[in-house]
Amino acid sequence: MEPLAPMITTNPFDDDKLREECGIFGVSRAETASAIVALGLHALQHRGQEAAGITSWDGHDFHTHRAMGHVAGNFDRDEVIRGLPGDTACGHVRYSTTGETSLRNVQPLYAELNSGGFAIAHNGNISNAMKLRRELIRRGSIFQSTSDTEVIIHLVATSSYRTLLDKFIDALKQVEGAYSLIVMTPEGMIACRDPLGIRPLVMGTLGETTIFASETVALDVVGADYVRTIDPGELVIVTNEGDIRSHRPFGDVHPRPCIFEHVYFSRPDSIVDGSSVYSVRKAIGAQLAIENPVDADYVIPVPDSGVPAAIGYAQQSGIPFELGIIRSHYIGRTFIQPGDKVRHLGVKLKHNANRALIQGKKIVLIDDSIVRGTTSLKIVQMMREAGAAEVHMRIASPPTRHSCFYGVDTPERTKLLAHKLDVGGMQDFIHADSLSFISIDGLYKALGEAKRADIRPQYCDACFTGDYPTMLTDQDDVVVTNQLELLAERVV
Known part of the structure; x- marks a missing residue:
C-alpha cells in the first residue's frame, strides 16, 4: 500500500x-x-x-x-x-x-x-x-x-x-x-x-x-x-x-504576570488580573492606530484573534472595519494532503478572501503577532490574489524576538523572524506594502500603565524584550554544555 x-x-x-x-x-x-x-x-x-x-x-x-x-x-x-x-x-x-x-x-x-x-x-x-x-x-x-x-x-x-x-x-x-x-x-x-x-x-x-x-x-x-x-x-x-x-x-x-495573556492567549470574554481581555485588545488596536496610521479603505482582522484589535484600530482611525477574510467553522482540524497543489488549495478550506470586498482596495490587516512569518506571508499573498491594490500590516504586539521558557511553546530563537530581521526586512519577507508593530510602551499604555518601567516592569514581556524575570537554570546549563562541546571540538 x-x-x-x-x-x-x-x-x-x-x-x-x-x-x-x-x-x-x-x-x-x-x-x-x-x-x-x-x-x-x-x-x-x-x-x-x-x-x-x-x-x-x-x-x-x-x-x-x-x-x-x-x-x-x-x-x-x-x-x-x-x-x-x-x-x-x-x-x-x-x-x-x-x-x-x-x-x-x-x-x-x-x-x-x-x-x-x-x-x-x-x-x-x-x-x-x-x-x-x-x-x-x-x-x-x-x-x-x-x-x-x-x-x-x-x-x-x-x-x-x-x-x-x-x-x-x-x-x-x-x-x-x-x-x-x-x-x-x-x-x-x-x-x-x-x-x-x-x-x-x-x-x-x-x-x-x-x-x-x-x-x-x-x-x-x-x-x-x-x-x-x-x-x-x-x-x-x-x-x-x-x-x-x-x-x-x-x-x-x-x-510580573504574562503580558501575552492580554494579547493572545486568553479568550476575549475573560477577565485577566482585573481587566477585560476584549477591552484591552481594543485599546491595543486604538494605540496601534495612533502610533502607526495608514491610508487605507478598510481595516481587516486576521481571524479570529485579530478581531478586537482591528475594531479598536478602525474606531480610532475612522477607517471602516470589514471582514475581508471569511472563516469556515465546519472544517475539521486536519486532512490528508496528497500533493503540493491540493495542499495549496487546502489553505482556503478554512479561510478565504472576500474577493468582492477586497478587489481594488487598499487594506490594512490587523494581527496579534508575527512568529516565523510564514502565516503573514500566506495572508498577504491571499489578499493580493484577491485583487487588493495595497496590503499593509499592523501587529498588535511588539516584535517577538525571544523564546519563552514559562509554559509557552515558542520556536527556537533563531527561527523567530524578528530575531533574524529588522522590521524592514520582515516587511520584505512577507511582501507587504508596509509593516508596523505597536511599541512596548504603547502596549503598556493600552494596559493602563503610563509606559514600561525600566527597573521594575509590571509584566513578563521577555518574548519582546529578553528581560526574563526568573533564573533559567536549565537553559543556562544547555548554553554552558554547548560552549564546552564547541571548546572541546576546537581543542581536538
Missing part, C-alpha cells in the same frame, strides 16, 4: 502562532464534580488541544481518566463521567511545552505518597526541572513521565517536613519558573500561583462549591460567580468540610 501523505492542519493562520500553554480547572464540594470540570475544560480548550484529563476523589479513592485529543469526544460520554465519582475533581487541557506527546504525560498526574493520594494539574513551565530531575534520580526517585510537573511530586514525596502542606511549600521553594497549580489530596484541594504570578488563576463559587480555573470564562460557562484572582505567590486551601484558608509563604515579590 502506498504510504499516506502527512496530515497537516487546515488552519494556516494558527500554525504560526505561539501555542497556548495549558488550562486547569478544579471543583471542591459539588455533587457532580467531574461533570462540572468537563464543562469547564470545554471553555478552556483554546489553551491546549493535544490532550485532556480529569481526576476525582470520592472520599475513599481517586479516579482518573486521561485521553489524547479534545475534551469533546473524550469526556462527553455518560460512562466516562460515571467512572469519575466524588464531590471533588480537577482537570487539565494540555499543549506540551515540555515532555513528549504521549498519554503518560497527560495530566492530572497522580501518585500515592506516604500521606495518601496526590493529584496535580499544572499550567506553566519549571525552568530548573532538568536539574532537579537529575538530582532526584541520583537520590533514588523513579520517574514515570517526561513532564516537568512530576518533579513537584517527587520533591513533595522526599521532603523532610512533617505536614503535607509544609512538604508542598518546601517543594515549591525549590522550583523556578512559572506555575499555576491545582492539587488534590485526601484532605482537600490546594490552588496556588507562582510568586511572580506569571500564569493566571482565578477563584469562583457555585453555591457551596468552590471552583478554580485558568480563566474567568470557564466560571461563566458553568454558571459560577467570579470571586477574585488568586494572588501571585498565594496558596488557597479548601478542606473537605468547606473551610478556606490562604497562605503566602514566599514573602513580598514584585508580580
